[in-house]
Amino acid sequence: MSEATFFLLTFILYILAAAFYFVFLFSKKEGSAKAGFMLAFLGLLLHTLALILRTVESGHAPFTNMYESLSFLAWSSILAYLIIEWKYRVRRAGAYFLLIVIALMALASSPLMPKEAAPLVPALQSYWLWLHVSVTLLGEAFFAVAFITSIMYLRAEARERKGRATPTGLSAQRLDAISYRAVSVGFPLFTLGALVFGMVWAHKAWGSYWSWDPKEVWSLITWFVFALYLHTRIIMGWKGRRSAVIAVIGFLAALFTYFGVNYLLSGLHSYV
Amino acid sequence: MRAVIKFLTSVRLAIVLLILIICSSILGTLIPQGRSAEEYLVRYGQLGGLLQRLQFTRLYQSFWYVGLLVFFGLNIIICTLTRLMPKIRRVFRPLVDADSKNIQALKIKEKFRLTIEPGAAKEAVKKELVRRRYKIKESTSEGRISLLARKRVLGWFGSDIVHLGLLVILTGGVVTGLFGLKQSLSFTENQTLPVPRADFSIRLDKFTTEYYPNGSVRDWKSDLTVIEAGQSVHQKTIEVNHPLTYKGYVFYQSGYGWDWQSPALEVWVKKSSDPAYLRKLSLKVGEKSVLEEESLQVTVVRFLPDFVLDENRQPGTRSLEPNNPAAFIEGWNGGEKVFSGWIFAKFPDFSRLHGAKETELSFELKDIKAPQYSVIQISKDLGVPLIWAGCSLLMAGLFLAFYWPTREVRLVIEESGGKSEVTAGGISAKSQEAFMKEFSDIMSAARKTR
Ligand code: HEM
Numbered sequence: 025m026s027e028a029t030f031f032l033l034t035f036i037l038y039i040l041a042a043a044f045y046f047v048f049l050f051s052k053k054e055g056s057a058k059a060g061f062m063l064a065f066l067g068l069l070l071h072t073l074a075l076i077l078r079t080v081e082s083g084h085a086p087f088t089n090m091y092e093s094l095s096f097l098a099w100s101s102i103l104a105y106l107i108i109e110w111k112y113r114v115r116r117a118g119a120y121f122l123l124i125v126i127a128l129m130a131l132a133s134s135p136l137m138p139k140e141a142a143p144l145v146p147a148l149q150s151y152w153l154w155l156h157v158s159v160t161l162l163g164e165a166f167f168a169v170a171f172i173t174s175i176m177y178l179r180a181e182a183r184e185r186k187g188r189a190t191p192t193g194l195s196a197q198r199l200d201a202i203s204y205r206a207v208s209v210g211f212p213l214f215t216l217g218a219l220v221f222g223m224v225w226a227h228k229a230w231g232s233y234w235s236w237d238p239k240e241v242w243s244l245i246t247w248f249v250f251a252l253y254l255h256t257r258i259i260m261g262w263k264g265r266r267s268a269v270i271a272v273i274g275f276l277a278a279l280f281t282y283f284g285v286n287y288l289l290s291g292l293h294s295y296v
Numbered sequence: 297m298r299a300v301i302k303f304l305t306s307v308r309l310a311i312v313l314l315i316l317i318i319c320s321s322i323l324g325t326l327i328p329q330g331r332s333a334e335e336y337l338v339r340y341g342q343l344g345g346l347l348q349r350l351q352f353t354r355l356y357q358s359f360w361y362v363g364l365l366v367f368f369g370l371n372i373i374i375c376t377l378t379r380l381m382p383k384i385r386r387v388f389r390p391l392v393d394a395d396s397k398n399i400q401a402l403k404i405k406e407k408f409r410l411t412i413e414p415g416a417a418k419e420a421v422k423k424e425l426v427r428r429r430y431k432i433k434e435s436t437s438e439g440r441i442s443l444l445a446r447k448r449v450l451g452w453f454g455s456d457i458v459h460l461g462l463l464v465i466l467t468g469g470v471v472t473g474l475f476g477l478k479q480s481l482s483f484t485e486n487q488t489l490p491v492p493r494a495d496f497s498i499r500l501d502k503f504t505t506e507y508y509p510n511g512s513v514r515d516w517k518s519d520l521t522v523i524e525a526g527q528s529v530h531q532k533t534i535e536v537n538h539p540l541t542y543k544g545y546v547f548y549q550s551g552y553g554w555d556w557q558s559p560a561l562e563v564w565v566k567k568s569s570d571p572a573y574l575r576k577l578s579l580k581v582g583e584k585s586v587l588e589e590e591s592l593q594v595t596v597v598r599f600l601p602d603f604v605l606d607e608n609r610q611p612g613t614r615s616l617e618p619n620n621p622a623a624f625i626e627g628w629n630g631g632e633k634v635f636s637g638w639i640f641a642k643f644p645d646f647s648r649l650h651g652a653k654e655t656e657l658s659f660e661l662k663d664i665k666a667p668q669y670s671v672i673q674i675s676k677d678l679g680v681p682l683i684w685a686g687c688s689l690l691m692a693g694l695f696l697a698f699y700w701p702t703r704e705v706r707l708v709i710e711e712s713g714g715k716s717e718v719t720a721g722g723i724s725a726k727s728q729e730a731f732m733k734e735f736s737d738i739m740s741a742a743r744k745t746r
Contacts, residue, residue: 143508146515146536146549212694220687229537231548231673232478233683234469236356238325248318252311259307285325 027081028139030074031095035129037067038102042122049119057115064102064122071099082141087157088148090286091139094132097161097282098125104165104206112202114173116194121172152225159217160243164278166210167250171275173203174268181265200264203271204257211250214278218243242281249274304374313368320364324355357473369466376459383452392435392444396708402721404732406739410716414441414709417716420745421707424738430705443707451726454697461689468682476677480550482669488523491674494545496524501531503670505552516549518670534672544676551671553616556601559666561623563594563639566658576662579623590657591629598624599664603640611638621664625649627657701726705735718742 044060047053075096078086087093105121108114131137177199184196222240223233234240253270256262303309327347328335336344336353351358399405410417418441422432430445481489483500490497501519508514515535522530522542532540540547558580565587567573577585579596586593603622604614611622621641627634627649637649641661649659704723709716720739724731 143510143512143514146513149515150537152537208698212691212698215694216691220691223683223687227680228539231539231546231550231675232472232677233680236324236329241321241325241356245318245321248314248321252314252318255307255314256311260311 027074027077030070030077031133034067034071034074035126035133037063037070038098038122038125038129041067042119042126045115045118045122048115054115057118060118060122061106061109061115064118065106068099068102068106071095071102075099078141084141084144084148085154085157087161088144088153089138089142091132091137092141093157093161094128094137096158097165098128098132100158100162100165101125101128101168104162104169104209108166108169108202108206112198112205114194114199114202117169117172117176120176121169124168124172147229150225150229152221152228156217156221156225159213159221161217163210163212163214163217164282166206166213167246167271167275167278170203170206170210170271173199173206174271177203177268178265181268196264200267203268207250207253207271207274211254214243214247214250219247239281239285242277242285246274246277246281249277301374304371305378307375310368310371310375313364313371317364317368320355320361323352324361327352327355329356330354362473365466365469369463372459372463376456380456383456387449387452390433390444392433393437393442394444394706394708396440396710396717396719399706399708399719399721402706402723404723404728404735405719405721406736407717407719408739408743409712410718410743410745412716412745413714414711414716417709417718417742417745418443421709421718421720421738421742424741425705428734428738430703439711441707441709443705443709445705445707446702448700448702451696451700451702454693454695454700457689457693458697459693461686461691461693464682464686464689466686468679468686470679471682472677472679476675476679478673478675478677480671480673482553482671483518484555484667484669491545493676494543496522496529496543498547498672499523499528500670500672503552503668516552516670518549518672520547520672544678546675546677548673548675549670550673552668553671554601554618554666554668556599556616556666559599559664561596561599561661562663562665563596563623563625564660564662565594566660567656568658569656592634592657593628594659595626595628596623597626597636601664601666603638618664618666621661623661625659698726701731703731703734705738 041060041063044056044063048056048060075086078092078095082088087096101121102125105118105125109118176194177196180194180196180199222243226235226240227233249270253267253274256270257267328339330353333344333348336348338344340347347353351360355361396407400407410420412420418434421443425432425443425445428447430447431449433444435442477493479492481498483489483498483503485500485503488497488499499521501521502517503519504517506514506517517533517535519533520531520540521528522540530540530542534540534547534549536549539549561579561581563577563579565573565575565577575587577587577594579585579594581596581599584593584595598611600611600613600620600622602614602617602619604612604620606612611624614620620643622638624636624638626636633651635649635651637647639647639649639659639661641664644660647659701724705720706722707718707720709718711717720735722731722735
């Protein structure tokens with residue numbers, strides 16, 4: 025079977041997983057959520073195979089054009105989500121989170137994204153491509169989890185303020201704590217991948233570790249927003265609503281770093 | 297003065313600064329940076345001048361942006377130092393003696409009785425704590441024994457190490473900005489150029505471009521020799537992502553190009569009435585070549601490597617790559633211009649010569665040879681080691697801050713009628729749930745001692 029077949033099967037599994045998670049939202053039967061989890065996990069395995077095949081076929085890291093990069097981001101997102109769900113039992117988040125993953129997969133398979141594996145331009149021929157991109161996208165995947173749990177927090181908090189209890193025991197307070205856990209995984213990963221590995225690679229490839237290129241500046245902005253998240257939390261004791269809003273802004277900044285910079289601003293990073 | 301210090305230490309200032317830095321960084325990505333004055337005039341009209349005067353057009357090097365970063369650095373230093381002193385005291389000279397009432401005020405706590413005397417109870421509890429790698433300090437006063445047990449104390453300093461790393465990175469940035477040397481040199485093959493501010497030179501021995509089967513560039517390689525006092529002392533082939541480092545200088549393959557100042561052109565002349573007729577002319581721009589039998593002088597007036605007509609239908613070059621080489625040639629007979637026009641290497645059929653009386657002759661641009669040069673970027677930057685040191689501290693600090701949570705258990709053992717009254721409490725800033733579990737494990741193990 026080819027990479028494209030695995031990709032399609034993965035996509036179908038993610039859609040099925042989302043469907044089961046949605047059934048869980050309404051039926052509240054644990055079994056549906058468990059089925060969703062298993063399907064997403066199976067999808068992750070097939071997706072891993074697809075990425076490996078892609079690497080073998082193209083002979084280079086599977087994130088050198090927008091199709092590959094979106095597919096890898098979807099893969100990291102599922103991985104991040106499954107880890108968080110497995111550790112913190114946030115089943116209700118599955119339905120919403122899988123929508124993001126499905127959007128990424130749909131975008132990757134849209135005809136707008138060229139799928140051929142093009143030969144690598146000289147600057148990309150480096151093992152730092154692996155380290156820089158994979159760690160950064162994994163960090164961003166955890167920010168995506170924090171984004172969903174923060175939005176769920178905002179809804180749960182509004183509901184609790186009106187005196188209604190949250191169904192299935194996922195209280196607003198718990199969602200807040202889980203967002204924080206996701207950020208505290210995402211922040212070090214993003215720091216390492218985007219900023220540290222980015223600087224090391226830029227130093228090797230371009231001869232200067234920092235060029236104030238729009239992609240670099242936007243990564244820095246994303247990083248500052250999450251630094252703001254951590255500091256307002258630990259020092260000023262901001263929890264809950266304000267924290268959640270900062271986490272949402274941080275993810276949007278990460279999203280802009282990922283998409284917006286490529287399409288709206290130009291610079292050294294315009295490889296894909 | 298006190299108010300100033302208070303302001304500088306305030307974390308609120310850090311937050312305000314962070315927001316200011318975020319907003320101005322965004323601005324810098326919206327306004328194109330480092331373009332020419334004309335371009336800003338076209339793009340923003342009157343506003344262009346103002347933007348330039350406010351340094352919005354080289355924002356990240358601007359006085360006020362760098363000022364913001366320095367201010368931010370100062371804020372980090374002061375904030376970190378004011379909190380570091382109490383932390384160090386708490387680690388090295390802790391108050392071990394505690395009152396059971398204070399312990400009871402903690403969030404995680406437990407109280408129980410053991411039917412053994414306090415000395416034995418202490419040993420039993422200590423055994424449990426040591427087994428879980430806690431370091432223990434104890435003190436005895438007024439008939440009560442106090443224990444202070446901790447582990448992963450370094451975790452407390454995680455944030456300080458992060459901040460130290462940031463300061464080292466900022467310092468590295470300043471060093472780069474003030475003293476970093478960065479220069480591009482263009483070498484043609486066999487050319488030797490002195491390295492600026494150094495006592496050695498570099499020679500380019502060979503420059504090669506490798507291509508993929510589809511024609512796109514795979515890599516550029518330059519064979520470099522370091523020459524010191526007339527001697528070759530070091531040799532290396534550099535390519536993109538693989539620079540040469542010598543005496544603190546780093547040499548990067550940064551680009552390539554052709555020297556189009558005076559390319560050697562080969563022009564073939566054919567005659568339609570005589571298929572056997574072929575003259576090959578070697579020409580440089582501005583040079584004349586004579587076709588004796590035709591009493592014709594041919595000159596190349598202009599050469600363009602990548603011919604294109606601009607919006608005013610004037611010829612120009614799209615790039616410096618030889619994608620569409622074209623030469624403008626003229627034919628002279630005595631003082632009279634006989635014809636002139638563009639000939640194209642890739643599109644011989646497009647050649648149009650105006651005023652050509654000798655319609656018999658046709659000209660083809662067959663070959664272009666221009667010296668190729670390799671662009672080598674030279675940098676010497678003492679800021680770089682600081683950046684790597686800062687990054688290492690930053691990552692180590694992040695790990696400690698998030699994944700090395702300090703745990704602290706305090707116990708007071710008091711005697712009451714030959715038995716022991718144990719009050720215990722725990723503090724952990726991070727990973728509360730895991731700590732609560734460990735705490736209750738320790739306590740239930742201690743309770744089992746008889
Ligand atoms: C972008 C720059 C900064 C980064 C990346 C950063 C990073 C961090 C991190 C990772 C922590 C630990 C947070 C946690 O344990 O949850 C922290 C704590 C802290 N930061 Fe920063 N920081 C930055 C700038 C600043 C500045 C400018 C100040 C100055 C006011 C500051 C003051 C503090 C304080 C007071 C703490 C709490 C320390 C503690 O009690 O452990 N930070 N910072």
